[in-house]
Amino acid sequence: MARVIAQQWVLHVDLDQFIAAVEVLRRPELAGLPVIVGGSGDPTQRSVVATASYEARAFGVQSGMPMRLAARKCPEAMFLPSDREAYEVASDQVMAVLRTFSKLPLRVEVLGWDEAFLGAATDTPEQLAKEAQRAVFAATGLWCSIGIGDNVLRAKMATDFGKPAGVFMLTATNWFQVMGDRSTDILWGIGRKTAKRLADLGFSRVDELAAADPLDLGRQVGPTMGPRYVGIARGQGRTEVLDAPYVPRSRSRETTFQQDLVDWPVVRAEVEKLANQVAADVEADGRLAIRVGLKVRFKPFDTATRSLPLAAPTGDAGPISAAALDLVETFDHDRPIRLLGVRADFPVDRQAQPANPSRGRAGLGGDAIS
DNA sequence: TCTGGGGTCCTAGGACCC
DNA sequence: TCTGGGGTCCTAGGACCC
Secondary structure: OOOOOOOEEEEEEEEOOHHHHHHHHHOHHHOOOOEEEOOOOOOOOOOEOOEEOHHHHOOOOOOOOEHHHHHHHOOOOEEEOOOHHHHHHHHHHHHHHHHHOOOOOOEEEEEEOOEEEEEEEOOOHHHHHHHHHHHHHHHHOOOEEEEEEOOHHHHHHHHHHHOOOOEEEEOOOOHHHHHOOOEHHHOOOOOHHHHHHHHHOOOOEHHHHHOOOHHHHHHHHOOOHHHHHHHHHOOOOOOOOOOOOOOOOEEEEEEEEEEEEOOHHHHHHHHHHHHHHHHHHHHHHOOOEEEEEEEEEEOOOEEEEEEEEEEEEEOOHHHHHHHHHHHHOOOOOOOOEEEEEEEEEOOOOOOOOOOOOOOOOOOOOOOOOO
């Protein structure tokens, strides 16, 4: 008798209102109330909403929204400061559960604090998803939603339909039925700007973009991006879950000042501070930087960046901050500064496979685009 | 827009070279 | 100087994601 091989599935695990949920866990009296987390917790300061609880979202508060605006929409909310360390601890617990809860061999690809792909060969993916939800809740008190797909893109897109605390499956079979008439900007990798550009070219809906000729679109938006957008609209994506460790391409630190900087010696001092932090991060990675970049955001909100190769690869604060200070002199000294940022780049190893392509831009690939 | 911080990747244009 | 035709590298900016 032929041995039946279980089907390969991708599960996308996404914690529900993660940051707000972690805050409510340690302050149970906040349960059921509108909670908004971001910045220092003072909604009159320059910052944005990191996460709003479902109760706060009912008032129109969303992630990424300026805190001042959130405070206007929902003045009775509890405003809390963002506490990275607490979220990292909670995230590590969740990822540890995902690596161990099942007897099946699983691949785990971490996408961020509150997201991961699971790769598994099973004929009962819904059952596996529910086991994962129960295991995460039992260990951490946090609920997650899970999207199941035949590749990473479909799994990722499925999750939103399962929220909160549910499971949803999206495959080649129901992709167009579920997604076809939606606007392209809900797709992973297509944002507001690109959706507008595509709409101007006649592709507003997912099914319209999916029917486009990849090479034609490539001529209009670039040879890489054209075929990629069409592939995304068709629901195509990588089928393997990559559990290789994440290898950063760069390290950066930036600060938005509560009052714009106008005093150049202060600007230099802030750049040096940031450069020293970046150098410490580089050193902690045990790697050598080859290039340093400086980002300057002027009043009101226009941003410029400049960068310089280092004379020799280094992890030392001396040359990194010297390069950042050289760069700062090339900018306009007469304009108030809202933000400063320093970045160090590592060499790109063209041999190495992207260690974790789902960080940053959408990590697609896999299926050929025909 | 009142618009954070930490990342990744792609593209266009200029510089440079033969 | 009335100024070729690539190829490649570097840089800044833009778009996107969590």
